[in-house]
Amino acid sequence: MARTILPFGPQHPVLPEPLHLKLVIEDETVIEALPTLGYVHRGLEKLCEVRDFNQMVQIVERVCGICSCLHALCYCEGLEQIMGIEVPRRAKYLRTIWGELHRMHSHLLWLGLFADAFGFESLFMQFWRVRERVMDIMEATCGNRVVVSVNVVGGVRRDLTAEQCQWIEQQLVIIEKEVRQLTTTILNDYTVKKRTVGKGVLSKETAYQLGAVGPMLRGSGWAQDARMTGYAAFDEIGFEPVVEHDGDCYARSTVRFRETLQSIDLVRLAIARMPAGETSVNVEGALEDDTPHPIAGGRAGTMQRFKRDKHARPADVPAPNLDLPAGHVAVKVKGKPDGEAVTRVEQPRGELMYYLKGTGAKYMDRVRIRTPTFANIPPLLAMLPGCELADVPVIVLSIDPCISCTER
Amino acid sequence: MLETIPLTLDAVRDVAKACFDDGWRLVTLTAVDTGEAGFDILYHYDKDLVMKHYRLSIPKETVVPSISPIYFTALLVENEIIDQFGICFSDLVLDFGGALYLEEEVRTTPFCKVSVAQKQC
């Protein structure tokens, strides 16, 4: 039988970033796929030799635009582990809130691109319109829509006032309503199911052995999520991953859709439970009570699941430190990093791992970033053989490829 | 500080096989240039949210056995290390030969402190 080699990418309407796959096909069935990377390689890991460890936060944020806050979070957590810095609790909650907002906007972006992958352009536009509200929240609270630059070593740079928290909760009510309106169209539509059910199947064993992470692993039945390790405020909020068992593209998109709804609830919970800051909003007579205020909107039933005894309030709440200048929810960082650390964070696409090594100079010795798409490409190479040519865009998109993350 | 288990060159494959059978997932490999001492390759494994790390310290110009026959994920990382550090791996399942990021005519390795002029694999 005659074999053809078809190039997929690097420019393809379905790909958000350039990825080249040489598909060896025989009569519309893919036999083999060979990837070529390197189209957006910027060498960001090597910049650690010329930018000091504080400036690296900004560099590391720009590895990926969609999940930038989580890259900075992982890096800052690694440095805080090396230097032994204790981040204030309020800063941890704020990082969680912004991280979950990033997850929401990333999943909404992906759901739109996924709909576009099989030609459903109007659904793509609807999802991105909902996403605009999330971008408005980020612009109003952090100062920028996409690369928010809000994490520093030792805490965060901005604080949320009570009015901002209320406004965020009102926006979340609208966002949830609009996302739920789109449930039937993305999950229960006959055409959508015909294009996604049974395509790109990864069985439970194969997914684990090939090293898949994130929604690819959770769509195949494994309940593994790096948020369960309890970084930022997740040890106090508590978390259960969303799992589906079929392992095909439909299962993965269901996982991401349900994670969006779960993130809305997590943001609400974090806002409700956020303690008064070390320098709180009113400096004199600073609020010392940490009692959670009632959550506006949301369903009581969902909130019940997160209430657990082990998350009771600590009895002694430390008095707010009024020496820090107002508006900073961060501790002063002294000294240089000396040591190694490995930190993991759950990005929208999966588990992100950082290895940081410092030797006591102001420049880090090694910053190693392992992004989730890097781990998801070998399973993609194992998923493609045997599928039809028309399914290739849908399958490639179902791993949520973020090639700028892969090749930093 | 990070707790790492030291590893020797001939134990790489055996440890990988033992971890694979035990249900550990390979997270990634990290290569660090330690100057005069050579390279450090760290193997990070994970199971049920617990991580363990192995450290392999090798002088320059050593050929490391690849674990990609056991862990398919390792092939992309090992190809990247070949490109960036010039360390050679033997028995790679899918070998780009140093052309994953770099062009064929580039002969220097970007990440080494003192760059290795030639890489022959």
Add this chain to the structure above:
Amino acid sequence: MFNMTKNVVSNLLHKSSTRLYPFAVRGHFEGFRGTLINNVDECIFCRTCMLKCPSQCITVDNKAGTWACEAMSCVYCGVCVDVCPTSCLSMTKEHRPVATERQTDFHQGSPKKKTKKVEE
């Protein structure tokens, strides 16, 4: 089969779901990092902003008293605003207008004159 009919009819009767830009402009939120401005009269030319900038786009000469920022290389992260000791740097919420060539923000200020302490 008629799952979408309700959606279609309500969309027809609903008002437009997106803002009719450019007739309706939203404007920017407070705290949006738009443009970097320097109130050069208060600047002491300490060069902290130059040292801390991640994209190295600020050039300060403390002898001549000049402060220049390449507006196109700046990533508008706001780190310089946070570290400025005299708070002469600030960010306004309007973003820069579209430009066709490289722009540098150049300010000439008066550097602090060194008062010589004469030891008697």
